[in-house]
Amino acid sequence: MAKSVVQLKGLRKDIKSKTIIHDLDLDLYEGEVFGFLGPNGAGKTTTIRMMVGLMKPTAGNVIIGGTSLLENYEKTISQVGAIVENPELYDYMSGYKNLIHFSRMHKGITKERIQEVIDQVGLTSRIGEKVKTYSLGMRQRLGLAQALLHKPKFLILDEPTNGLDPAGIREFRTYLRKIAQEEGVSILVSSHLLSEIELMCDRVGIIQKGKLIDIRTVKEETEKTKWTFTVKQPIQAKDVLEQAFEGVEIEANEQSISLSISQDEVPEYNKVLVEQGVLVYGIANTKSTLEDEFLKVTGGEQVG
Amino acid sequence: MVNFVNLIRNEWMKLMQRKSTWIMSIILIIAVFSIFGVLKWDYSHREESVGPNTTEQRLQQQINTYEAQKSEADPSSLDYKYAVEQIELAQYRLDEGLAPAEVGSFWHVMNTSANFFSLIVLFVIIVASGILAHEFQKGTIKLLAIRPATRTKLLYSKYVTVLLFSVAIALLLLVSSLVASLIYFPYDSYTHLTWNGESVSEWPAIFWILQSYLYAMVNVVVMGTIAFVIGALFRSSGLAIGITMFFSFATLPVMMMLRKYEWAKYILFSHVEFSMHLSQPFVDVTPLFSLMVILMYLVIFHALMYTSFKKRDIAV
Incomplete structure (x- = not known):
């Protein structure tokens, strides 16, 4: 530093x-x-x-x-x-x-x-x-x-x-x-x-x-955070991504998959899914924001 | 680190940018011109007085009046001394053929312009009360205080600016009175005389005016300092104006009430009307003694203000 x-x-x-x-x-x-x-x-x-x-x-x-x-x-x-x-x-x-x-x-x-x-x-x-x-x-x-x-x-x-x-x-x-x-x-x-x-x-x-x-x-854009892709076929999506990117842990849910990647990688993942015919309805970042952390730390007191 | 002169330039700029400063100056000029106008009207409508009407006769009458007063007074009293002085001065004028300042003449009116100092005192109190307190009331003190200038420098740049303003507005009074008198009244040459107990001295007329102004300035400086100190202590301009005005009005009654006591000559009230030394002596003190007492009080006020301002946090 x-x-x-x-x-x-x-x-x-x-x-x-x-x-x-x-x-x-x-x-x-x-x-x-x-x-x-x-x-x-x-x-x-x-x-x-x-x-x-x-x-x-x-x-x-x-x-x-x-x-x-x-x-x-x-x-x-x-x-x-x-x-x-x-x-x-x-x-x-x-x-x-x-x-x-x-x-x-x-x-x-x-x-x-x-x-x-x-x-x-x-x-x-x-x-x-x-x-x-x-x-x-x-x-x-x-x-x-x-x-x-x-x-x-x-x-x-x-x-x-x-x-x-x-x-x-x-x-x-x-x-x-x-x-x-x-x-x-x-x-x-x-x-x-x-x-x-x-x-x-x-x-x-x-x-x-x-x-x-x-x-x-403050987290950088290259830092890995949790992203959720809302897709039609979660199982298929999981397979596709695991084949395309090695060593990625993917969790398949009923309507979506969750994985830890950096913001820079999101477009590539999306591209692979789309190319393989997976229907993507939405991509959301579920990292806890600073605000959540702040509220957690201060016990939810009113913020000035 | 910062040049003290720059701080004064800043304070002066802020003072000149305020509308109130200009309003006060304009009020002063209007007051001078209108009151001198009234004086002119009054003098030109005055009934011819009964009695002696040559200068010599009037001087002779003055001598006779004071001779009578002198013979009745105790030779150690102030009245006796005053009578002697008046007789000597009148006699000198008769001998040398020097006319006194006639009522309604240029120099007589000029000398009355010192009465406008009551207005100047008011204006200086207003400026001195606000110059620091406004910075607190508006919150600008924060941006002012976080500069490479110690608080002492900030404080005294403002005090010096108040003193400069006092001098500037007194000069404005002098100039506008000169102009108004020249317009309204006939110019007459006049020689001012003083008596030091042994002999009579002659002075140019302008010295007479400047002396009245200088003596009046003492009151201005005292009241300005009190207002400044109160403004700095309480950080409120309204309070400072109020308290100082009260002081100013209370001066004469308090002085009258206490003059019979010996210790009264050590209190500030007995001396702030410094111009009294020019007219008939009021209390048995010399101008120098008055100045020493005033100075002592001013030093105490400054010490109070300085310690408070240096120590206290700025939380506005």
Whole structure:
């Protein structure tokens, strides 16, 4: 695995003698998109607030790019770009003035860089207008722009797709993956849309009652999962496939067959079945989704 | 890491982008022009006063009045000192042929423009209350605080901006008063005189105006600081405006109530009306003593605000 950009070491937060976050340890790596999942009130935002210095941890430390946030605040925070909860910007100013404002707070951000970011987030035509005229999706884009201005090593996005339309979400996802891979940025995304996290992230951490209870790698497309083919002749289908592909375990049911293969292999299997005259009515992936696992782990509590 | 000047530029930009800042400036200009207009109307309709009507006669009458007051007053009292000062100044004018600022003349009206500082205090309280509290109320403090600028720098860039705004709006008052006076009133040359206990000194008229403005600025800075500190402590602009306005209105009554006590000269209330040092001395303290007391209170307010702002979490 690539080198770690962010390390949370025994991070704890007590508010009025109640422990909100329990000794959190977490490493985030270069080029990785990490998903942060948890029900309402689990401590996601509190953890993020501690990572950006809005809240002081009761114990523990946040190390970003090798320096400690608590000991060397200005140097450490200059490597972080973030949206915490809603992107609250100065709505009485234009989008461009907002970006000028934030660019003055970092070193060496040129006018060209500002324009580049505006183009990247797709706000070019409306950037001169006051933010109060923006839709939630446009504010979200401007929020992303201010987080990217100074080319951070670590990007924190709290509920980033909130207010984006489906096309916008897809575009956003592609963009995130691109900057993670090409610029080696480590990205932390918190979202209540589990299906999205699943599509966007390499790893997912599940937090509940202030404890990080599980970290898992999101399954790749080459990974084998369980697929069900609904067919007219299950026995025949089983025979055909066993002949065509060696070492595949196939379970024949009354109306269907089930087998463990990767997503890439599905079309080939289907082709063989069709060529051999098996009538295929449907193909379904019966892998348990992250959502099921998430609900299992958190005991089915309401997801924020 | 971040240039402090850049932070001030940001604060100034945000202040200038707010509509309320412009509304306040326009109100000030309208107030100056309309009230000076009323003054002009009033002076031109005034009945010719009965009594002496040459400058010399009026000065002589002034001397006679204060001579009478002087003879009745205890030589160690403030009234006695004040009477001596007035006699010396009037005598100097008679001897040197320097006319006093006549009511309705350019410089007399210019000097009354310092009264508009009550409006400036109000505007500065509004700006100082909101400059930090608005960031909390709108949630923009989050994106502001996660930058390579320490909280101390953020806090003081805002405070410096409040001070800059105070100076800017005072300059606006000066300029609009100059323009309004030039339009409405006849220009008369005037030399300002001061008495230091031994001799009389002459000053250009503009020094007289600037002195009134500077003295009035002390009150502005104190009220602005109180509003800023309360805004930072409670993170609510409404509360800060309310409490500071209350302070401002309570000043005179509290001062009157407590002036008979010796310890009253150590409380802030006795000194915030700093302009009193220009008119008849109100309490037995020097301007320097007032400034020291005010400074002491400001340092305490800053210490309170600084420790609170640095320590508390930002959870909006």
